[in-house]
Amino acid sequence: MSGTAPHILVIDDEQQILRALRTILGQHQYQVTTARNGEEGLALAAAVQPDVIILDLGLPDMSGIEVCQRLREWADMPIIILSAHDTEPEKVAALDAGADDYLTKPFGVEELMARVRVALRHRSRSSSSKSSLITAGNVTIDLAAHLVTKNGQPVKLTATEYRLLAYLAGNAGRVLTHQAILNHVWGYAEDSQMEYLRVYIRQLRQKLEDDPRNPQLILTESGVGYRLMT
Amino acid sequence: MSGTAPHILVIDDEQQILRALRTILGQHQYQVTTARNGEEGLALAAAVQPDVIILDLGLPDMSGIEVCQRLREWADMPIIILSAHDTEPEKVAALDAGADDYLTKPFGVEELMARVRVALRHRSRSSSSKSSLITAGNVTIDLAAHLVTKNGQPVKLTATEYRLLAYLAGNAGRVLTHQAILNHVWGYAEDSQMEYLRVYIRQLRQKLEDDPRNPQLILTESGVGYRLMT
């Protein structure tokens, strides 16, 4: 938490705004990722796990409301909506779809920054309760340091492997459905993607289990999903 | 939700707005308390511990910013600011003073209600992380974790076994008819399906009863259905 700069994902199709936001946010010491449409936005949200999402309502491929709803199926990071429209029904719809704030263009840059700070405040308040260090068996996962060790030895994980493990660890002891995992790690869930999940579960077991053939850490719940033992 | 209606504290010195908000919030099933100045507002906030505070910036005795700051010394409930001024520096100051949202008068009533809902969402998200546990005999069912334990030992159940047990547990002590169970667990009820029910009841007994031949947990009500003992 204290270590790295907060990461902000901006989903907007207007190059001009995208560049401006990237500059401003960068000046405020934020790490920035940008997406140009809804599909890309959903995938990146899952991939980078940003601390805050800034979402333009007017996207080319799908409505901002829909992006919001699909994010909320699995994600709980704050979402700040930007919109060219100032109508009340649209605001209400966006906020009820899961958005946390709504700014109408043109907006003041400093106001946006203040609202980003509010969002970050929320996030740290709600996530500070759980420690970022998770232990399961002889494996420890330090979410803040982005580091996984087994018996004290660092384990090399790829980005996807880490995201999967982090999600499992964040809900240790609980069964996570295939759907939920796919949404959270890959950003979308289709039946065909189930194969990926199997492959990555296997790789994690290979790297973390004492006896990969007899998993003690990552258990299969047939027909449902997977569970990381506490 | 189940418990009581959310409690909202409105701090404003204009009688007219106060009355209007009281009416509107009441119509939305919120419990409302009102204060006419900053001092009273601070005292009431401590006294009633509201779920959300709506705060007008233009108070007679002290600035809204100051109220905000003094609230934040000990309180963490969401604060929504109302203001007649639309200047950016004022917005930034209020948000950085600890406010969660800022609306400029005149504002749409539905927008305010939507933002109240957002604030309540935040509050419930950060405080609700309890798992719902059901106990029956020496067996406990954790619905959130999708986990069943007997004497503390985890028990492996298939998806169908779990659905059946969860349904029984959700109506513990009550007799559930064959029809009802089939409908709930299999989605439809035909006489031919009764065999499934028998088989699965048996498997649950096998896994959960101390002496499967003498069921103490899952009792047969001949000709009617089954009952899970409390």
Next chain:
DNA sequence: TAATCCATGAACAGATCATGGATTGGTCTG
């Protein structure tokens, strides 16, 4: 006692899963 209703054990088929490896695509490096 006769007629239902229920419990038991086991067997089969299809769904679900694990595994090893092949292929693709991007990034880094000499």
Next chain:
DNA sequence: CAGACCAATCCATGATCTGTTCATGGATTA
């Protein structure tokens, strides 16, 4: 720029698990 490297994505195959079904004997009810 070519080649090496690594991660992500696919594919084929065999193992395991689950739902379903059947036959039989015990328990309960009328």
